[in-house]
Structures are given as C-alpha cells and as structure tokens.
Amino acid sequence: MWSPGSGISSSRAANCQTFIQRFFTHLTFFALLFSGIIWLALEFFNQVDPANLDVNDLERLPKAIRTRVLRLAIYKAGAPMGTLTAEHISAAEALISQWHGQKEVSLPGNVKLLRNSGRIVLSTNS
Secondary structure: OOOOOOOOOHHHHHHHHHHHHHHHHHHHHHHHHHHHHHHHHHHHHOOOOOOEEEHHHHHHOOHHHHHHHHHHHHHHHOOOOOOOOHHHHHHHHHHHHOOOOOOOEEEHHHEEEEEEOOEEEEEEOO
16 A cells, blocks of 8 residues: 555555456456356256256357366266366367267266267266
C-alpha cells in the first residue's frame, strides 16, 4: 500500500488496488464456473451407464463437460487414478467429435474405449 515517502503516488496505489480487486473478482468467477462444469459433468455421469455411453448424448454436451464425463467413465472402468493425460482424453474425445472409423483407444489400466453402433463402450482386458 501507499504510504508517505514510499515513492508511489496515491493514484497509482488506487489503480493497483482496483487491479487486485478485479483480479480476485475474476478469479472467483472462474472458480465458480469451473465448479459448475464439474457439477454438470457429475450430474450427467450419474444418470448414464458409464460403460456404455450414447454418442448422441455426449455430442450435445459442451466439450468441457464431455471430456470430464469421459474422464470419470475411464476411471470408473478401472484406469488408475492420476494416470490419464491430456493426450488420452483427446483420443477418447476424438471418438465422438472427430469420428472417422478409428480403432479402439487403449488407456492405462488396460481400459479400452471403442465406438460401436453410436455408443462409446468401455471395457478392460484383465
């Protein structure tokens, strides 16, 4: 903060204080937005069979929610927690948004994703 003799003018200190207030306002907004995305993904996930997901339902979801649903389903299928990378999720999401006849996607924990007859089917090879 500004104090006499500190070398910072009171108007500059006020600008810094305004910047900090705006920063925390934006930070709070994004934290609430992010928690809302997670909540929506969990709500969707809890209403479907995570081992047999309908592609049409997934296509209707915004990508931010769809990728979180896929991540939850992959962990539920048996992937060890913390092992999924952005590349794994991108490959899984491509089965929905960039479908062109890809083969199954192999993931950690021997989890396999396959698009078959308009569904994303998750399985494990134990």
